Structures are given as C-alpha cells and as structure tokens.
Amino acid sequence: DTGVSQDPRHKITKRGQNVTFRCDPISEHNRLYWYRQTLGQGPEFLTYFQNEAQLEKSRLLSDRFSAERPKGSFSTLEIQRTEQGDSAMYLCASSLGDRPSGNTIYFGEGSWLTVV
Amino acid sequence: SQQGEEDPQALSIQEGENATMNCSYKTSINNLQWYRQNSGRGLVHLILIRSNEREKHSGRLRVTLDTSKKSSSLLITASRAADTASYFCATDAWNSGGYQKVTFGTGTKLQVIP
Numbered sequence: 001d002t003g004v005s006q007d008p009r010h011k012i013t014k015r016g017q018n019v020t021f022r023c024d025p026i027s028e029h030n031r032l033y034w035y036r037q038t039l040g041q042g043p044e045f046l047t048y049f050q051n052e053a054q055l056e057k058s059r060l061l062s063d064r065f066s067a068e069r070p071k072g073s074f075s076t077l078e079i080q081r082t083e084q085g086d087s088a089m090y091l092c093a094s095s096l097g098d099r100p101s102g103n104t105i106y107f108g109e110g111s112w113l114t115v116v
Numbered sequence: 117s118q119q120g121e122e123d124p125q126a127l128s129i130q131e132g133e134n135a136t137m138n139c140s141y142k143t144s145i146n147n148l149q150w151y152r153q154n155s156g157r158g159l160v161h162l163i164l165i166r167s168n169e170r171e172k173h174s175g176r177l178r179v180t181l182d183t184s185k186k187s188s189s190l191l192i193t194a195s196r197a198a199d200t201a202s203y204f205c206a207t208d209a210w211n212s213g214g215y216q217k218v219t220f221g222t223g224t225k226l227q228v229i230p
Binding site: 033035041042043044045048050055056089091093097102103104105106107108109110112 | 146157206215219220221
C-alpha cells in the first residue's frame with residue numbers, strides 16, 4: 001500500500017497559463033475525490049469519481065476546471081487560464097466504496113499551486 | 117459549503133493536558149471521520165465512527181458521536197508537543213443526487229506547549 005500519490009507537489013505558474021495535477025489513488029480504491037484548501041480553511045469539495053464516472057462537481061469548479069479519471073485509475077485535474085485566486089493546495093483522496101456506511105478516505109500530500 | 121463546524125477554532129494547552137475538540141453538523145450522516153493536518157501537509161486519517169456507533173477509541177484518541185445532537189467530539193489525552201496541528205472533522209452523507217459526499221469542517225488549530 002503506497003498511499004495516495006500526487007504530482008507535482010508544488011507548481012508556480014504565471015497567470016493565464018494552464019496547469020495539470022495528477023493523482024494516483026490507492027490501488028483498488030474505486031472512489032476518488034478532489035478538494036481545494038486555502039490557508040486557514042478546511043478542504044472544500046471539488047469533484048468526485050466512482051470508477052471512471054464523474055458523479056458530482058461542485059459549483060466551485062468553474063468552466064476553467066476539468067477533471068478526468070480514464071479507466072478508473074489515476075485522475076487528472078486541469079486548470080485552464082489560471083487566475084491568482086486559484087492559488088491553493090489541491091488535495092486528492094481515495095476510498096473503497098464497498099459499504100453504504102462508507103469507508104476511510106485517504107489523502108495525498110497535496111499539490112500546492114501558486115499563480116503569480 | 118462546509119457541513120461541519122469545529123469548536124473551538126483554536127486551542128492552546130500544556131503538554132500532558134487533555135484536549136477536546138467538538139464538531140457539529142447539519143444533516144444525517146453515514147459516518148464521521150477525524151483528520152489531523154500539520155502545516156502545509158496533507159490530511160492524516162485518525163478515526164472513523166459510523167452513525168450507529170457512539171464511541172470509539174484509538175490509542176490516546178477518544179471520539180464520541182451523538183446523532184440526536186448532530187455532534188461529535190475528539191478527545192486527545194496526555195497531549196504531546198507532536199500533537200500540535202489542525203484537526204478537522206469530515207461527514208459522509210448521502211446528497212440529493214443519491215451519492216455519498218464528504219464535506220469538511222473549518223478545523224480546530226491545536227497548540228501543545230512543551
């Protein structure tokens with residue numbers, strides 16, 4: 001069990017550029033989540049996949065944001081035309097969705113984005 | 117939107133003392149999970165308590181859940197300087213779309229003074 005892996009850990013980009021983050025969930029975890037966290041705040045839900053299906057998107061996820069999970073394995077989160085307000089830590093998490101009452105959700109170390 | 121709210125927002129105690137943090141939420145839940153986050157790091161899972169459970173223990177951690185009051189508490193006994201971190205509760209609940217959604221509270225920042 002290697003845990004949830006995120007890449008890159010840090011990204012500095014100029015306003016207007018596109019960035020992509022990758023998340024590798026724990027093997028066999030069929031649920032994958034993306035959250036965004038700014039300083040001093042709790043993680044805010046962005047989107048959620050069950051296998052390859054994107055089941056929910058927060059209204060925080062504007063048209064500039066897109067997430068995919070091809071083949072139900074790794075996931076990517078792309079931000080187009082970045083703005084300074086996108087500066088945050090982007091957290092990926094995964095869980096095994098085999099119980100109606102839910103299971104432990106494991107988080108990666110996050111990807112820090114700074115838009116200058 | 118944040119489902120849970122932690123209380124207090126910040127807590128400062130001496131090493132060896134107990135620390136209690138509370139979490140209140142708004143809707144019916146499947147489970148509630150507590151996480152620890154050191155500055156600039158990811159979230160570390162501490163404990164999960166299901167809606168049909170009232171209390172769970174893990175080492176120096178004790179979690180209670182009162183679904184009638186929609187609240188949970190996390191007790192850390194015999195605190196250590198290494199416990200200094202932010203603590204978050206997260207609720208797992210069915211949303212209107214029929215999917216399970218996990219939302220976080222605003223966190224309690226704990227400082228343990230050596």
